[in-house]
Amino acid sequence: MTEQVEKRGMPLELALLPIVESSFDPHAYSNMAAAGLWQIIPDTGRRFGLKQNSWYDGRRDVVKSTTAALNLLEYLNKKFDGNWQQALAAYNTGEGRVFSAIRKNKAAGKPTDYWNLDLPNETSSYVPKLYAVADIIMHPKKYGFHIEPISNKPVIAIVKPGVQMNLTIAAEFAGISTRELKDLNPAYRRGVTAPNGLNHLLLPINKVKHFRRELAQNRNASMITHHHRVKSGESLGLIAKRYHSNIKTIQKVNKLKTTNIRIGQSLTIPASPISLVNRQHRVATHMEVQHYVVQSGDNLWNIAHKYKTSVAKLKQLNSLSKNTVLHQGQRLNVSTTSKKTAANHKTIHYKVQNGDSLSVIAQRYDISVAEIKKWNNLANNKYIKQGQQLKLVIDRRKVQA
Numbered sequence: 001m002t003e004q005v006e007k008r009g010m011p012l013e014l015a016l017l018p019i020v021e022s023s024f025d026p027h028a029y030s031n032m033a034a035a036g037l038w039q040i041i042p043d044t045g046r047r048f049g050l051k052q053n054s055w056y057d058g059r060r061d062v063v064k065s066t067t068a069a070l071n072l073l074e075y076l077n078k079k080f081d082g083n084w085q086q087a088l089a090a091y092n093t094g095e096g097r098v099f100s101a102i103r104k105n106k107a108a109g110k111p112t113d114y115w116n117l118d119l120p121n122e123t124s125s126y127v128p129k130l131y132a133v134a135d136i137i138m139h140p141k142k143y144g145f146h147i148e149p150i151s152n153k154p155v156i157a158i159v160k161p162g163v164q165m166n167l168t169i170a171a172e173f174a175g176i177s178t179r180e181l182k183d184l185n186p187a188y189r190r191g192v193t194a195p196n197g198l199n200h201l202l203l204p205i206n207k208v209k210h211f212r213r214e215l216a217q218n219r220n221a222s223m224i225t226h227h228h229r230v231k232s233g234e235s236l237g238l239i240a241k242r243y244h245s246n247i248k249t250i251q252k253v254n255k256l257k258t259t260n261i262r263i264g265q266s267l268t269i270p271a272s273p274i275s276l277v278n279r280q281h282r283v284a285t286h287m288e289v290q291h292y293v294v295q296s297g298d299n300l301w302n303i304a305h306k307y308k309t310s311v312a313k314l315k316q317l318n319s320l321s322k323n324t325v326l327h328q329g330q331r332l333n334v335s336t337t338s339k340k341t342a343a344n345h346k347t348i349h350y351k352v353q354n355g356d357s358l359s360v361i362a363q364r365y366d367i368s369v370a371e372i373k374k375w376n377n378l379a380n381n382k383y384i385k386q387g388q389q390l391k392l393v394i395d396r397r398k399v400q401a
Contacts, residue, residue: 001066008070011084013134017069020129026060026186029394031348033365036060036186038069048072054366055194061187062202063158085114085127093123156184157205161215165193165201173214174207226269230261243269294330307334345393352388365394 001015018037022028026037034041036059042052048068050058058064076087079095090098101117110116114127140147161170167188171181182188184202193199203211226243236247236259247259253268261267292303300311300320314320317333326332350361358369358378372378375391384390 004066004070008074010070010073013130014070014073016133016137017088017130019133020126026062026183031350034059036065037062038065040065040069040072044072051198053194055190055192055196056187056198057189058187062184064187083114086117088127088130089114089117089119089123092126093120097123155205156202157208159201159203159208159211161199161201164195164199167191167193170201170211173218174203174211176204176207180204228267228269230263230265230267232263234261235259236261239267239269245269290334292332292334294326294328294332296328298326298328300326303332303334309334347391347393350390350392352384352386352390356384356386358384361390361392365392367392367394 001018002012005012005015018024021039022037024037028037028039029035030039032041035045035057038059040048040050040059042059045052045059045065045068048071050061050064050068052058058068073087073091076090076095077084080086080090080098086098086102097119098117101119102112104118105112105116117124136143136145137147167181167185168178168191170193171178174181181201181203184204185193187198188194193201201211228239228243230239236250236256239245239261240247240250250256250267250269251259290307292307294303300314304311304314314332314334315324350365352361358372362369362372372390372392375393378384
């Protein structure tokens, strides 16, 4: 970030803006659908060249989002005739609102500098926050901080393996933890790099050689693999179909010059994007069990009737034989419900904005219209209105605390 800011001749304090925006959390996600270190909203991201799809979100790409954010800041600086305070205010709240505040002050004969503009509270404190962060960094002792010195040399590098990679395997090749790799590469949404050429990785610079050596030694086996032993009657085509792969990929990984294979031959089959998606999207389930303590006079029939189940189901749940006699105080499982685990999900409350629709909100948060309707008991023909509160359940890894 510092290198890009310096090359452009921009104020160096701008490299500290992600502290104000996201606390330097690469996974930060706001209630307004802003994402990444620079908290860029979807439309602005696309406008400044950040690709966003089900595999990859460029707003979370540390390098590319920095380029986009600085491009946006340069654009705003020019729009506001070189006034960085107004440009920063526009970065936070939108250029239209800042221009409107300027016009309002001009009409009233008031000063039009940042400090005199009528802006939302968050925007009014936005520039002071950046100034405060910069002052703390410049004078840490004054504020009782101790900041470890950082050598002025690169510590990370971009690597382009040229193949789609499972991030766990990439971390193993680099000799770092999967968590560290994901924090450096938060743009990848499925635990793998994208299949459409977006497979670059940010790595610690002292791990790059190790990564490249391991990748080469493993014959570019960059995905989770299956090991298949050829059986009688099998062909490469049949095997490829079984694993959602293709003949050329299997040939390449196994260095086969022809499609001829022999019974008993061991083949390495890379997991395909389809199987990876299925695995990534498979939701873990657990059985939520409800219990009942047997009371005096109880029998299986009246317990089954009470819990709207059957005697046969109760016997199955509790491994009861045909002639089992219940006794007072006995603990029975009376129902089990398959329930999706919510470990990675969080409920937020979203205030409907002007111009919002269910489809727009669904796209913004990568959820479905049907889910929004279900969570909020909305009828099919019911419209939403500005200011309305909606309950949304979204991936907690995307939501800023």
